[in-house]
Amino acid sequence: MIPRDFEYHAPRSLPEAIALLKQYGDGAKLLAGGHSLLPMMKMRFAEPAHLVDLGRLPELKGIREVGNALHIGAMTTENDLIWSALVQKKCPLLVEGARLIADPQVRYKGTVGGDISHGDPANDHPALMLALGASFVLKGSGGERVVPADGFFLGTYSTALKPGEILTEIRIPVPAAGTGWCYAKLKRKTGDFATAAAAVLLRMKGETVQEVSIALTNAGATALKARKAEDSLRGKALTDAAMAEAARLAMSICEPAADQRGDVEYKTAMAGEMTQRALRTARSRATH
Amino acid sequence: MAKKQAVSFKLNGKQVDVLVEPRELLIHTLREKLQHTGPHIGCETSHCGACTVDLNGMSVKSCTVLTVQCQDAEMLTIEGFEQGGALHALQEGFTQEHGLQCGYCTPGMITRAYRLLKENPKPSEEEIRYWMAGNLCRCTGYQNIVKAVQYAAKKLSSASA
Numbered sequence: 001m002i003p004r005d006f007e008y009h010a011p012r013s014l015p016e017a018i019a020l021l022k023q024y025g026d027g028a029k030l031l032a033g034g035h036s037l038l039p040m041m042k043m044r045f046a047e048p049a050h051l052v053d054l055g056r057l058p059e060l061k062g063i064r065e066v067g068n069a070l071h072i073g074a075m076t077t078e079n080d081l082i083w084s085a086l087v088q089k090k091c092p093l094l095v096e097g098a099r100l101i102a103d104p105q106v107r108y109k110g111t112v113g114g115d116i117s118h119g120d121p122a123n124d125h126p127a128l129m130l131a132l133g134a135s136f137v138l139k140g141s142g143g144e145r146v147v148p149a150d151g152f153f154l155g156t157y158s159t160a161l162k163p164g165e166i167l168t169e170i171r172i173p174v175p176a177a178g179t180g181w182c183y184a185k186l187k188r189k190t191g192d193f194a195t196a197a198a199a200v201l202l203r204m205k206g207e208t209v210q211e212v213s214i215a216l217t218n219a220g221a222t223a224l225k226a227r228k229a230e231d232s233l234r235g236k237a238l239t240d241a242a243m244a245e246a247a248r249l250a251m252s253i254c255e256p257a258a259d260q261r262g263d264v265e266y267k268t269a270m271a272g273e274m275t276q277r278a279l280r281t282a283r284s285r286a287t288h
Numbered sequence: 289m290a291k292k293q294a295v296s297f298k299l300n301g302k303q304v305d306v307l308v309e310p311r312e313l314l315i316h317t318l319r320e321k322l323q324h325t326g327p328h329i330g331c332e333t334s335h336c337g338a339c340t341v342d343l344n345g346m347s348v349k350s351c352t353v354l355t356v357q358c359q360d361a362e363m364l365t366i367e368g369f370e371q372g373g374a375l376h377a378l379q380e381g382f383t384q385e386h387g388l389q390c391g392y393c394t395p396g397m398i399t400r401a402y403r404l405l406k407e408n409p410k411p412s413e414e415e416i417r418y419w420m421a422g423n424l425c426r427c428t429g430y431q432n433i434v435k436a437v438q439y440a441a442k443k444l445s446s447a448s449a
Contacts, residue, residue, distance in 0.1 A: 001332050001351075007290045008310035008356045031357075035334060038352050041311075042332075051310065055357060079346075103422030105337060105400065108346035109353070190421040191335055 003041035010053045014060070014139065014168065017052055021164045022141050024050040030166060031055070032075060032114030035106050036123075060113070060168055063087060072170045074113025078102070081112065090174045093181035093201060097128045100183060103191045113167045116152075119159040119222075122193035126153050126223035128183065130215035131199035134172045140165035153222035179203050180286030184278035185217070186270050188261065194218045195261040196270035198226075198250070200278035202238075204286045209233045214246070214278075219254040219271040226250040229275065243279050247272035297361040299324070300368030306355065314350040314358060315339045318365065326366035326395040330424070337423030340396035341365050347403040349422070364402070366395035377440040377447075378402060387436030389427035397423050401437045409445050413438070 011017040021028050029048035031037060032055075040046040054060055060075035063084050070090055072081075081087050081098040088095050101124050102110060115125040116136065129136075129149035137146050141164055152160045161167060175181070185197035197217035203210045212233045214226040229249040236242050256267035292307045299322065306321050315332075318324040318341070327350055330338030334352040341350045342364035369376040378398045381387065388394045397420070404411060404419045411419065416437050417430070425433060 002313070002316075003311045005290050006310055008293065008354070010356075010359070034354070034357075035352055038354070039333060042313075051354075053357060103337075104404075104419050105340060105347045105349045105422040106334060106352075109348055 001042040003038070004044060004047040006041075006048055007050050008053065009050060010056050012056055014057055014166070017054060017057065017166060018139065018141050018164065020050070020052045021166065024052075025163065028052055030117070032111040032117070033077065033106075033109035034114075035102065035110045036114065036118045036120065054166070065090065065174075066171075068174050070172045070174060072112055072172065074117075074167045074169060075111050076113070078107035078110050078112070078115075079104070082107065091132065091172055093132065093175070093183060093199065094128060094172070096181065097124050097183040097185075097199065100124065100185045100187070100197075106191070112170055116149075116170065117159060117161060117167045119153060119155070119157045121153075121156055121220060121222050122218045123223075124183070124185070124194065124197065124217055127197065127199045127215035127217040129170070129172075130223055130225045131201050131213045132172050132175070133213065134170055136167050137169040137171065138162075138165045139168050144168075146171070150225060156221045175201055176203060178287040180282035180284070182278040182281035182285070184274040184281065186274055193261075196254075196256070196267055196274050198271065198274035198278040200275070200282045202279065202282035202286050204238070204283070207237050209236055209238055212279075214250060214275060216250060216254065216271050216275070219256050219267065221255070224253055226253060226275065228252070233279075238279065238283055243276050246279065247275045250275040293356050295355055295359050297358045297363055299363045300365060308355045310354065310356050312355045314341070314343075314353040314355050317355040318350060324365050324367050327399075328392055328395060330392065330396075335424070336393070336396075337400060338393050338396040340399045340423065342399055342403055345403070345406075347400045347422070364399065366399055369398065369402070376402075377443040378405075378436070380443070381436035381439035382433075385432050385435040385439050387428065387433045388425075393423060393425045393427075397425065397433060401440065404437070405441055405444060409448075410441055411437070 027049035031053040061073045064071045078098045115123045134149045180202040186195045199215045201213040216224045229246040251272040254268040328338040330336035334349045339350045
């Protein structure tokens with residue numbers, strides 16, 4: 001399995017990478033970890049004429065705490081996230097999610113920015129980012145803009161990235177102390193995409209839900225924010241009935257594509273089940 | 289056809305230079321140009337782990353890396369494990385614990401386990417199973433592979449103690 005012929009570029013600075021994208025336009029694709037793009041190129045589903053490798057830009061790597069947020073370079077790998085004491089302490093949801101992505105070898109190469117930019121609803125970071133209320137720094141020849149994750153994912157393999165723009169950084173507001181979290185993912189085996197998955201952040205006040213965030217993986221053309229499900233829980237006690245109702249509302253927005261992982265009905269039911277499991281686990285981890 | 293590019297890297301401690309098309313995958317360069325046929329091609333779709341090599345301190349599937357990405361890299365393949373006629377502790381472990389049957393996955397298993405033990409010299413059984421999950425074996429049922437890694441972990445940590 002050999003990709004179609006292409007030219008390879010390894011820019012040494014971000015401006016150089018942006019200039020290459022501008023020069024080659026539609027013919028260029030960015031190479032991050034390569035574990036989505038290279039398989040597509042080997043299958044000849046993708047045939048870019050120019051490949052711009054971001055692997056030699058250290059400024060796109062690394063995790064920093066800035067004020068009350070984590071700033072994560074787009075080329076930070078999944079294993080970097082898993083092994084980061086800072087991420088584990090400030091945003092354990094992201095570690096839990098990354099641990100469920102692909103397999104160890106893929107996690108050495110796969111990057112958070114690549115996972116997001118690819119726009120694949122089966123990828124895990126889009127839903128994690130929606131749940132966390134993250135925003136993305138996009139840089140192009142016209143300058144820089146910061147866009148919220150909510151609204152970034154437009155369709156399957158389609159995002160708000162404009163031609164010539166590069167996702168350079170992910171900014172995640174640190175969840176309030178005591179916030180419970182869970183990424184519940186159903187998959188057939190290591191390395192598989194989710195049959196369905198749910199990311200939950202949950203803040204309790206006594207027995208009452210103060211704030212909740214729910215997002216779904218692989219349940220539609222994009223990752224989905226389950227707003228009605230969230231609304232149904234705010235200010236309520238987190239009873240079994242309330243969680244079942246939230247799951248029903250989450251399922252009502254699901255439009256999964258049938259594949260070998262299951263038909264539409266099964267995958268929708270699993271999205272509901274993952275929502276309930278994530279809520280239960282998040283509840284057990286919430287401390288207020 | 290895109291112009292061939294010269295790529296230099298260190299393979300098992302030796303400097304090598306190859307001339308490749310940008311689209312050439314690392315596993316093909318290793319096997320066909322450099323005659324390093326230890327890393328195997330199992331699935332060629334980054335699932336099975338038979339082509340695992342150690343690249344700049346990371347275990348990677350060399351079917352999903354372009355050779356042109358490896359400029360200045362340091363690479364270790366199964367060919368680099370035996371030193372002066374003595375088997376590496378992992379090779380010994382796979383022998384002693386019957387960690388293989390057909391052997392097809394073994395170079396990838398050993399190369400992956402090498403990096404795992406560098407990062408975590410005393411892994412629990414659960415950690416071994418989690419961090420070796422990118423390598424498939426269709427013969428053993430994994431039990432003896434886990435034992436082989438445990439054997440090597442013990443031997444390596446007693447040697448360094």
